[in-house]
Amino acid sequence: MAKKRSRKNTIKQYAYIALIVSGLALVASAVLGLFKLVVFLDLYTLPNEQWLNNSLYISLGLIFIGLAVYALINPEGVRDFFSGRQGRYGSNAVITLAAFLAIVLVVNMWAYATPKTWDFTEDLQHTLAPETIDALRMLREPVRAIAFYTQEPAQIRELLENMQSNSNGKFEFEFVNPDVNPTRALEYEITSDRTIVLVMGDRRETITYANEQAIVNALMRLMNPGERIVYFVTGHGEHSPDQSGETGLSRLSTTLTAKNYTIRTLNLLAENRIPGDAQAIIIAGPAQPLSPEETRLIIEYLDQGGSLILLSESPLFTGATDRPDPLAAHLATNWNIRLNNDIVIDPSLDQVLIAVSASYGDHAIVQNLQTTNTYYPIARSLTIGSDSADVQTTVLVSTVNRAWGESNLDEINQGYPQFNAGTDVAGPIVLAAVSENMTTGARVIVFGDSDFATDSIFDVYGNGNLITNAVDYAAGQEDYITLTRAERVTRQLSDDINQGTILMLGATFICLIPLLIVIGGIASWLMRRAQG
Amino acid sequence: MRNVWTIASREYRHYFLSPVAYIVAFLILMLAGILFVFQLKSVQDMTYQGYYPNPPTAANSVIYPTAFMMLFAAPALTMRLLSEEQRSGTLELLLTAPLKDWELVVGKWLGAFMYILTVYVITLIIPIVLNRLVVPGIDIKATVAGYLALILFTAAFLAIGTAFSSMFNNQFAAFFATLITFVLLWWVVGWPANLIPAASGFFGYLHAYAHLTSMMQGAIALKDLVYFLSLTAVGLFVGTVAIEIRRWQ
Amino acid sequence: MIRATGLTKDYGSRRAIENLTFEANQGEIVGFLGPNGAGKTTTMRILTGYMPPTYGTAQVAGFDIIEESMEVRRRVGYLPETVPLYPDMTVYGYLKFMADLRHLPDPDDMIDETLEIVGMTERADGYISNLSKGMRQRVGLAQALLHKPEVLILDEPTIGLDPAQVVEVRNIIREIGKQRTVLLSTHILSEAQQVCDRVLILNRGRIVAEDTPENLQARLMGAERAILTVKGDADGLAALLAQIKGVKNVQARPDGGVEFQFAPGMDVRPEVARQTIQAGYDLLELRLMGLSLEEIFLELTRDSKISK
Ligand SMILES: Nc1ncnc2c1ncn2[C@@H]1O[C@H](COP(=O)(O)OP(=O)(O)OP(=O)(O)O)[C@@H](O)[C@H]1O
Ligand SMILES: [Mg+2]
Numbered sequence A: 001m002a003k004k005r006s007r008k009n010t011i012k013q014y015a016y017i018a019l020i021v022s023g024l025a026l027v028a029s030a031v032l033g034l035f036k037l038v039v040f041l042d043l044y045t046l047p048n049e050q051w052l053n054n055s056l057y058i059s060l061g062l063i064f065i066g067l068a069v070y071a072l073i074n075p076e077g078v079r080d081f082f083s084g085r086q087g088r089y090g091s092n093a094v095i096t097l098a099a100f101l102a103i104v105l106v107v108n109m110w111a112y113a114t115p116k117t118w119d120f121t122e123d124l125q126h127t128l129a130p131e132t133i134d135a136l137r138m139l140r141e142p143v144r145a146i147a148f149y150t151q152e153p154a155q156i157r158e159l160l161e162n163m164q165s166n167s168n169g170k171f172e173f174e175f176v177n178p179d180v181n182p183t184r185a186l187e188y189e190i191t192s193d194r195t196i197v198l199v200m201g202d203r204r205e206t207i208t209y210a211n212e213q214a215i216v217n218a219l220m221r222l223m224n225p226g227e228r229i230v231y232f233v234t235g236h237g238e239h240s241p242d243q244s245g246e247t248g249l250s251r252l253s254t255t256l257t258a259k260n261y262t263i264r265t266l267n268l269l270a271e272n273r274i275p276g277d278a279q280a281i282i283i284a285g286p287a288q289p290l291s292p293e294e295t296r297l298i299i300e301y302l303d304q305g306g307s308l309i310l311l312s313e314s315p316l317f318t319g320a321t322d323r324p325d326p327l328a329a330h331l332a333t334n335w336n337i338r339l340n341n342d343i344v345i346d347p348s349l350d351q352v353l354i355a356v357s358a359s360y361g362d363h364a365i366v367q368n369l370q371t372t373n374t375y376y377p378i379a380r381s382l383t384i385g386s387d388s389a390d391v392q393t394t395v396l397v398s399t400v401n402r403a404w405g406e407s408n409l410d411e412i413n414q415g416y417p418q419f420n421a422g423t424d425v426a427g428p429i430v431l432a433a434v435s436e437n438m439t440t441g442a443r444v445i446v447f448g449d450s451d452f453a454t455d456s457i458f459d460v461y462g463n464g465n466l467i468t469n470a471v472d473y474a475a476g477q478e479d480y481i482t483l484t485r486a487e488r489v490t491r492q493l494s495d496d497i498n499q500g501t502i503l504m505l506g507a508t509f510i511c512l513i514p515l516l517i518v519i520g521g522i523a524s525w526l527m528r529r530a531q532g
Numbered sequence B: 001m002r003n004v005w006t007i008a009s010r011e012y013r014h015y016f017l018s019p020v021a022y023i024v025a026f027l028i029l030m031l032a033g034i035l036f037v038f039q040l041k042s043v044q045d046m047t048y049q050g051y052y053p054n055p056p057t058a059a060n061s062v063i064y065p066t067a068f069m070m071l072f073a074a075p076a077l078t079m080r081l082l083s084e085e086q087r088s089g090t091l092e093l094l095l096t097a098p099l100k101d102w103e104l105v106v107g108k109w110l111g112a113f114m115y116i117l118t119v120y121v122i123t124l125i126i127p128i129v130l131n132r133l134v135v136p137g138i139d140i141k142a143t144v145a146g147y148l149a150l151i152l153f154t155a156a157f158l159a160i161g162t163a164f165s166s167m168f169n170n171q172f173a174a175f176f177a178t179l180i181t182f183v184l185l186w187w188v189v190g191w192p193a194n195l196i197p198a199a200s201g202f203f204g205y206l207h208a209y210a211h212l213t214s215m216m217q218g219a220i221a222l223k224d225l226v227y228f229l230s231l232t233a234v235g236l237f238v239g240t241v242a243i244e245i246r247r248w249q
Numbered sequence C: 001m002i003r004a005t006g007l008t009k010d011y012g013s014r015r016a017i018e019n020l021t022f023e024a025n026q027g028e029i030v031g032f033l034g035p036n037g038a039g040k041t042t043t044m045r046i047l048t049g050y051m052p053p054t055y056g057t058a059q060v061a062g063f064d065i066i067e068e069s070m071e072v073r074r075r076v077g078y079l080p081e082t083v084p085l086y087p088d089m090t091v092y093g094y095l096k097f098m099a100d101l102r103h104l105p106d107p108d109d110m111i112d113e114t115l116e117i118v119g120m121t122e123r124a125d126g127y128i129s130n131l132s133k134g135m136r137q138r139v140g141l142a143q144a145l146l147h148k149p150e151v152l153i154l155d156e157p158t159i160g161l162d163p164a165q166v167v168e169v170r171n172i173i174r175e176i177g178k179q180r181t182v183l184l185s186t187h188i189l190s191e192a193q194q195v196c197d198r199v200l201i202l203n204r205g206r207i208v209a210e211d212t213p214e215n216l217q218a219r220l221m222g223a224e225r226a227i228l229t230v231k232g233d234a235d236g237l238a239a240l241l242a243q244i245k246g247v248k249n250v251q252a253r254p255d256g257g258v259e260f261q262f263a264p265g266m267d268v269r270p271e272v273a274r275q276t277i278q279a280g281y282d283l284l285e286l287r288l289m290g291l292s293l294e295e296i297f298l299e300l301t302r303d304s305k306i307s308k
Helices: A002-013 A015-040 A049-073 A075-082 A088-113 A130-137 A154-165 A182-187 A212-223 A250-258 A292-303 A326-334 A364-369 A409-413 A463-474 A499-530 B002-015 B019-048 B058-078 B080-088 B090-095 B101-123 B125-133 B140-167 B171-188 B190-195 B197-206 B208-216 B222-248 C040-047 C069-075 C091-101 C107-118 C133-145 C163-177 C189-195 C213-220 C237-243 C269-278 C293-307
Strands: A117-119 A143-148 A171-176 A195-200 A203-207 A228-234 A261-267 A278-284 A307-311 A337-339 A343-345 A354-356 A375-377 A382-384 A391-398 A404-406 A430-437 A443-447 B219-221 C002-011 C014-024 C029-033 C055-060 C076-079 C151-155 C181-186 C198-203 C206-211 C224-231 C247-252 C258-262 C282-289
Touching: A002 A015, A015 A049, A049 A088, A075 A088, A088 B222, A117 A154, A130 A212, A143 A154, A143 A182, A143 A212, A154 A171, A154 A212, A154 B208, A195 A212, A203 A212, A250 A261, A250 A463, A278 A292, A278 A463, A292 A307, A292 A326, A307 A463, A326 A337, A337 A443, A343 A409, A364 A391, A364 A463, A382 A430, A404 A409, A430 A463, A443 A463, A499 B019, A499 B125, B002 B101, B002 C091, B019 B058, B019 B101, B019 B125, B058 B101, B058 B125, B058 B140, B058 B171, B058 B208, B080 B090, B080 B101, B080 B140, B080 B171, B080 B222, B090 B101, B090 B222, B101 B125, B101 B140, B101 B222, B140 B171, B140 B208, B140 B219, B140 B222, B171 B208, B208 B219, B208 B222, B219 B222, C002 C040, C014 C040, C014 C055, C014 C181, C014 C198, C014 C206, C029 C040, C029 C163, C029 C189, C040 C055, C040 C151, C040 C181, C069 C076, C076 C133, C091 C107, C091 C133, C107 C133, C133 C151, C133 C163, C151 C163, C163 C181, C163 C189, C181 C189, C198 C213, C206 C213, C224 C237, C224 C269, C237 C247, C237 C258, C237 C269, C269 C282
Parallel strands: A143 A171, A228 A261, A228 A278, A278 A307, A307 A443, C029 C181, C029 C198, C076 C151, C151 C181
Antiparallel strands: A117 B219, A143 A195, A195 A203, A337 A382, A343 A404, A354 A375, A391 A430, A430 A443, C002 C014, C002 C055, C198 C206, C224 C258, C224 C282, C247 C258
């Protein structure tokens, strides 16, 4: 007995150490809290706020742990501190309870901050694709995902938590409600809800369609920077990337800038060459055809594996019907895309001059548009030739069957366009197509309209998305990776089950088993009564 | 430990004499049975018409309804654990027996827990039968996860009930206090999580429903385990403190 | 062995017992006597470790009730005021449960033995809910005796028993009291007188007297009391007696007898008998009447009431 007591005393002698730890943690928390306040008031912006938060949590936790350890080692000490003999049991209970709750709180905070999940499904529904895990393993610099959501979806949280726990601490995330925290949304130039921004150092990637695939590819783009320069050709009355308003392309160029593109303009006649750093050149709605000289430059560029996006207006509309178009001719012969001299009449809308997407091809450019429409005011139709040895062409957008390419401007001007089987192109009309040269890697994307990309309707439905995707593809920035997932097991009710089986199961589970319980209850009651 | 077992096994046997326990078992098995058979029937009807909807799962037909049932059953099972002893004077016997307070509280809780586990064992018939009705069988791992979730959830809620039972002399007071706490953890905490975005992490974490459902879908997160185990520990600890307070009140 | 020093218990602002100091040694049966609310149950609950005292402490079976409560509880058998039984258990099941809680090495033998002592062997397999009040009391007692405790604390053990059972239970207690320490509380004074080696009289939470029943009686007796009965008319007898030297407080009783008192050690009875016969009365009876414990009790508790 005496021995036991003396040992207890020796532990108690060191209880004060816990108090010292707790005191130091209190000082640290005060300092960190002050710092946090400074950051919160936007007086100073930290490169990595998470570090501050973590230290604050740890020091707050240490205060509690120190007090708790002290209270557990030396409860009498705490008790004496609080009161004399009267309330000694009361304060004792309060102190042990507080110490216990503090420990529980710290453990739960730790668990909350530790996203560890075990997937208990046979087809691994809650596990990341191997490609995602590889991408996370490859991270050299920390990446921070800031998810701007007004309503936090559980799947996205689960996905981000999963990614965080597979990243060796290199991937972190936070949810920000843009309504509550508009300054942050402004800081990251968030224009729509449900946007995730990935930040690595001073570089960012914005994801508007968040899923595992999109996040992984944004990660890949962050990891493989390199300059992305696209040139807008000028000199033929094209839409200007610098100009805002009805016919400008400023919305497109800010979107591209947000995606780390550098936008430049290029006057082919003046420069007489295409710069070597051009990842794509864009010709956005020329009012005049390009000259043979300029066309030659473009052909040379394409031969070296360059990429071209042509947003072409109908000559019936621009009034340049009498000029030869060497670029169009080249596209028709070498890239299997022929631009027709007509205007698309699409009866889908009351305004028949506005063509509407009715179906999309199977291509990366239109992958995330399958359920969204795109609109093309006063478009021209394309005709796709058959694939040649090197060049493969894919239709991107086409209209409904009822639409056609009207080649007689008079019918349109008189207000009664009619389909004339001999001269007009029959629907469905191809509005956009992509051709890829398998040997050189050159890519050509042709749209039979340029207005759809202008500021006036950039934000209408999928228009902005389509042109942005097209630029991504032309610049070789399309998705790096497609995820290979474990197939979900499809489960079905066995065919052997019929009404009889159901009846039998109903009899067993709704009648028999509950009845057995009732019988059991009555039996136990009767048995007790029988026994004296 | 031995004392815990002595208390628990007396309590366990007591449940087999208690009408409330039979009613609870009856309602759980009845509800699970009805949901199981009716879900099966609607899936079978649609299969017959040429649709192939997902077949019922153990989570839908047993685990979730049972957990829901436990919101009301757990207070009924735990309300008398200690308040009844107080009323009949047997608490004086136990508190003067060579038995630590925590052993008493844990023993009481364990008795209730073992009883309800017995009922859960009976419900296992449904997933076993379901496994034979589904091609190529149900997802056994997910079913295991679902039952684990149910068991942890039950442990936590019974511990809360035990705590209230040791606080109140009146069984009905214990019942309603427990029920109100459950309703808070199951439903109400979900609202501020959506209303006050700043504290949504905190309230969302407290939301027992969210922890249960995510585990039931086969994603067992560390925080879910810690949450339910913490609730259990807090319940048992508070119960013990309440008994101590009873001694010197 | 019980040694209480300065036990005080406050329920909120009400003081239930105040500064109780007393002892009970091995082989001794000590009785707690006191009116309702005197603090008997409170004291017993403190001694058995049910609740801690507000001030003071006690040693029971050699252990401190606060610091070594577990050791105390192992060595104490306690029968609370409301007999703590589980109606849904059988007598055997109940005793087995208690035996398990007390980690008894051979529970079945000890249960059989105890059932024998309290005379419940035949009802061992019956449910407690079906027992009579007296039988339940005996099962409660069996529970307290089960582990052969060094110290036995019984709160009103004979309440609710029929006279034959009362005698039996008293015999059991006396038997146990030969080797162990027994503390019992009772309202029945004759019980304390018969069973206890020593009596503690409690009133309003204080000990107002403590001694053997005999000593208590003697110490409190300020006078001896006798009753005189004669055949036929007792007129004038009272006046006669009043003249005798040493006779005090003469009173004629409605039944014909005459009651009187005299100072102890000054026996006036031979003189009274002589004078009565000389006066021509037919003397039937001259009997000494002791001052009963009841009267002592009432006197003590009344006094302390006044003193308060
Ligand atoms: N749990 C309690 N809370 C508040 N006061 C109490 C409590 N128990 C007892 N008391 C008070 O303490 C005093 C002593 O009570 P106690 O039960 O010890 O008396 P007792 O001598 O056993 O009486 P009885 O002969 O009626 O059994 C009484 O005034 C009683 O009202
Ligand atoms: Mg009493």
